[in-house]
Amino acid sequence: MQALKGIKVIDLSRALSGPFCTMALADLGADVIKVEQGPDGDMSRNWGPFDRGVSTYYLSCNRNKRGICIDLRQPQGLAALQRLIDGADVVIENFKPGTVERMGLGFDVLSARNPRLVMGSINAFGADGPLSGWPGFDQIAQGYSGMMSLTGFADGDPTRTGTAIGDMSSGMWLAMAVLAALLERERTGRGQHVGSSLLASLVGLLSVHGQRYLSLGEIPQRTGNAHSVIAPYGVFETADGPLNLAPITAGMWLRLCQLLDLAELPDDPRFASNEKRVLHRDALKAILEERLKTRGKREWSELFIDAGLPAGPINTLAEVFDDPQVQHCRLVETVEHPTLGALRQVVTPVSAYGVGAAPPVTHRAPPGLGEHTVEALREAGFDDAAIDALLAANIVYQNEAGPPPATEQCVEVAQ
Numbered sequence: 001m002q003a004l005k006g007i008k009v010i011d012l013s014r015a016l017s018g019p020f021c022t023m024a025l026a027d028l029g030a031d032v033i034k035v036e037q038g039p040d041g042d043m044s045r046n047w048g049p050f051d052r053g054v055s056t057y058y059l060s061c062n063r064n065k066r067g068i069c070i071d072l073r074q075p076q077g078l079a080a081l082q083r084l085i086d087g088a089d090v091v092i093e094n095f096k097p098g099t100v101e102r103m104g105l106g107f108d109v110l111s112a113r114n115p116r117l118v119m120g121s122i123n124a125f126g127a128d129g130p131l132s133g134w135p136g137f138d139q140i141a142q143g144y145s146g147m148m149s150l151t152g153f154a155d156g157d158p159t160r161t162g163t164a165i166g167d168m169s170s171g172m173w174l175a176m177a178v179l180a181a182l183l184e185r186e187r188t189g190r191g192q193h194v195g196s197s198l199l200a201s202l203v204g205l206l207s208v209h210g211q212r213y214l215s216l217g218e219i220p221q222r223t224g225n226a227h228s229v230i231a232p233y234g235v236f237e238t239a240d241g242p243l244n245l246a247p248i249t250a251g252m253w254l255r256l257c258q259l260l261d262l263a264e265l266p267d268d269p270r271f272a273s274n275e276k277r278v279l280h281r282d283a284l285k286a287i288l289e290e291r292l293k294t295r296g297k298r299e300w301s302e303l304f305i306d307a308g309l310p311a312g313p314i315n316t317l318a319e320v321f322d323d324p325q326v327q328h329c330r331l332v333e334t335v336e337h338p339t340l341g342a343l344r345q346v347v348t349p350v351s352a353y354g355v356g357a358a359p360p361v362t363h364r365a366p367p368g369l370g371e372h373t374v375e376a377l378r379e380a381g382f383d384d385a386a387i388d389a390l391l392a393a394n395i396v397y398q399n400e401a402g403p404p405p406a407t408e409q410c411v412e413v414a415q
Contacts, residue, residue: 002029020171026064067367145202153224
């Protein structure tokens with residue numbers, strides 16, 4: 001699936017939200033040129049852990065791109081960047097609101113020079129409003145959006161998700177908006193400025209919890225791994241680790257009791273209805289786990305599935321990447337990295353079906369700092385003399401062999 005072949009994207013973003021967006025576009029065939037501030041590059045290059053000096057954080061969200069390094073504090077650097085943007089279809093940025101305008105790269109300026117340009121912006125709390133100037137960190141946005149208030153156990157602290165869901169969901173929302181803007185451009189002949197924010201993307205994921213409040217005024221409480229209105233439902237311990245079990249209908253509840261040789265449970269007054277099971281879920285969980293601890297999570301999962309009961313083991317990452325279904329679905333691909341050799345990466349998880357259809361492919365490792373600077377400048381119309389002058393003046397940087405050394409860096413990120 002290379003639907004975006006021929007679309008050129010200039011990626012000005014840093015850290016995770018913007019790079020995650022542009023990686024999705026690159027996986028779909030776009031020619032993404034990652035522009036990094038010289039001489040140090042994307043801040044994520046300095047975030048560990050490291051694989052032989054290369055940040056795994058950086059590796060996770062920058063494949064299928066080319067890389068160019070420019071000192072954007074210099075007028076000549078900004079002028080070079082402007083020439084790159086003049087020939088692009090899309091530019092993506094995740095600076096604080098107002099930053100690109102101060103750089104002379106606001107949408108009004110860029111669109112006047114390139115009317116077909118689509119600009120995509122991600123910020124923390126919105127492009128305007130009382131909090132638009134707040135710096136954005138994923139966990140801050142998770143808390144502000146209410147997402148953390150829904151996550152965790154009733155007697156514990158609000159809990160962030162295990163991945164940076166605000167960063168990545170805002171990147172996915174923006175990729176969707178960019179695709180829509182490119183489609184609309186085919187009808188109108190003009191680009192437009194689209195955007196998302198960490199706050200908006202997380203509020204957009206509140207789903208039924210948000211609707212519950214808006215419709216009923218109810219504030220959902222944290223229920224840990226249990227379902228708020230169905231029991232039994234959630235995480236249960238087995239002989240070798242936890243599994244998820246979700247017998248959501250009355251028939252499934254009866255089949256569960258039969259399978260576990262607990263036929264007396266449906267007649268127990270505490271468990272006679274779903275409402276009563278919810279009230280006594282802790283006692284019910286203890287009874288079920290006593291039986292579940294006689295076998296392993298995988299064995300139980302297969303028995304439950306055979307009986308028509310939704311269930312599945314809670315896997316570690318080692319188990320995930322060893323799993324035959326994950327391998328069959330080709331959720332990991334290998335690409336050759338210039339210093340690391342064979343590099344395995346999680347793919348963009350979309351499929352294509354039908355004759356001649358093909359999923360997105362990993363064809364280029366995440367670029368080294370400034371790996372394609374000279375190449376990209378030549379494509380933008382710079383001759384060798386002009387490129388040599390920019391290199392000599394440290395306006396642009398061409399990657400040297402090997403990864404740059406990792407250094408500790410504490411910075412204030414927009415996203």
